[in-house]
Amino acid sequence: MGIAIKNISKEFGSFKAVDDISLDIPTGKLVALLGPSGSGKTSLLRIVAGLEEADQGVVYFDDEEVTNASAKERNIGFVFQHYALFRHMTVFDNIAFGLRARPRKTRPSKDEIRNRVEELLALVKLEAFADHYPMQLSGGQRQRVALARAILIEPRVLLLDEPFGALDAKVRKELRKWLRNLHRNLDVTSVFVTHDQEEALEVADLVVIMNKGRIEQIGTPREVYDNPASPFVYEFLGNVNRISGKVEDGVLKDGFLQFDAPAHIPHDQEVVGYVRPHHIAIEREANWPDMIMVEVTHIQPFGSTVQIEVLRKDNGKYLEAEVSREQYEELDLMLKDHVFIRPNQFQIFIPDDYII
Ligand SMILES: Nc1ncnc2c1ncn2[C@@H]1O[C@H](COP(=O)(O)OP(=O)(O)OP(=O)(O)O)[C@@H](O)[C@H]1O
Numbered sequence: 164m165g166i167a168i169k170n171i172s173k174e175f176g177s178f179k180a181v182d183d184i185s186l187d188i189p190t191g192k193l194v195a196l197l198g199p200s201g202s203g204k205t206s207l208l209r210i211v212a213g214l215e216e217a218d219q220g221v222v223y224f225d226d227e228e229v230t231n232a233s234a235k236e237r238n239i240g241f242v243f244q245h246y247a248l249f250r251h252m253t254v255f256d257n258i259a260f261g262l263r264a265r266p267r268k269t270r271p272s273k274d275e276i277r278n279r280v281e282e283l284l285a286l287v288k289l290e291a292f293a294d295h296y297p298m299q300l301s302g303g304q305r306q307r308v309a310l311a312r313a314i315l316i317e318p319r320v321l322l323l324d325e326p327f328g329a330l331d332a333k334v335r336k337e338l339r340k341w342l343r344n345l346h347r348n349l350d351v352t353s354v355f356v357t358h359d360q361e362e363a364l365e366v367a368d369l370v371v372i373m374n375k376g377r378i379e380q381i382g383t384p385r386e387v388y389d390n391p392a393s394p395f396v397y398e399f400l401g402n403v404n405r406i407s408g409k410v411e412d413g414v415l416k417d418g419f420l421q422f423d424a425p426a427h428i429p430h431d432q433e434v435v436g437y438v439r440p441h442h443i444a445i446e447r448e449a450n451w452p453d454m455i456m457v458e459v460t461h462i463q464p465f466g467s468t469v470q471i472e473v474l475r476k477d478n479g480k481y482l483e484a485e486v487s488r489e490q491y492e493e494l495d496l497m498l499k500d501h502v503f504i505r506p507n508q509f510q511i512f513i514p515d516d517y518i519i
Pocket residue numbers: 175176178180198199200201202203204205206207356358
């Protein structure tokens with residue numbers, strides 16, 4: 164089931180939480196709505212769910228307009244940040260609730276309900292916990308029960324609002340992998356809200372980056388990370404070195420570094436250039452004429468990549484670089500070493516969020 168969102172707006176008082184958003188969510192995809200707090204992610208998700216009414220715009224599930232349909236009529240599965248489980252019911256009963264509560268005419272038989280719940284318990288890997296109560300479960304397990312409960316009714320769409328927001332970092336990481344696998348098994352169009360860039364980039368097929376009630380960029384994790392469409396996206400997704408200045412004769416000069424600006428940027432224009440840390444080459448010798456000398460001021464040698472802070476000798480500014488562990492070992496870098504760097508990829512924008 165594909166979801167089409169067309170020109171949706173929502174105001175709270177005079178505050179525009181969602182500002183004329185249009186978005187197509189393809190069938191079967193796992194989509195992340197990613198943005199800082201207050202960017203309108205939850206409001207948009209709740210409008211798609213039918214839990215909130217838009218002031219303007221329409222929502223389609225495939226060809227069917229659902230703008231005025233209730234959440235129940237839309238047949239969605241919804242998972243909240245805080246697992247809304249019934250405390251006095253076992254895990255089994257919590258999951259079964261959605262089918263047992265149906266009117267007799269549409270309610271499956273007891274055996275059918277049992278089979279379906281057992282299937283779901285296996286899917287969320289909680290078979291051994293069927294008779295436990297929510298209080299006896301960890302946060303991650305409770306959230307898996309909430310997910311099982313949401314998919315019990317075979318929803319047309321699965322919507323998740325910061326589903327792992329209340330969990331600690333380690334459990335969040337585990338559940339990310341788990342959600343991706345679950346989505347692969349279920350193949351149901353799913354949208355989740357998160358303010359955690361790593362979570363969105365790691366889990367989603369498509370990332371929708373929101374800012375101030377509008378969409379900044381839509382793309383695969385790779386597209387949005389490698390080709391940010393605006394300064395906002397550059398700064399929001401991962402670490403970045405920012406270089407401000409004026410373009411003169413087609414070049415942004417910063418100390419001894421020079422960045423070629425796109426041809427249509429006028430002379431004297433204030434611009435901002437961005438360089439990701441992993442796009443800074445480090446070498447022991449100045450093997451290129453445009454390399455500049457830096458001093459290594461900090462090394463963070465954890466994980467598969469190594470973060471290196473350097474102090475530029477040309478203008479006294481700091482830059483952050485990142486190299487693979489092998490490269491780090493090959494370079495044999497030590498604090499206070501003098502080495503040479505060169506940005507090998509960058510992007511230049513005219514400030515006010517205008518993409519060039
Ligand atoms: N029911 C409401 N009444 C008044 N203001 C609201 C209501 N719901 C949301 N807002 C405001 O709308 C803005 C967008 O909220 P929303 O929850 O959609 O953002 P968000 O991106 O999901 O942020 P967060 O991650 O903090 O939830 C916020 O500034 C919020 O204060």
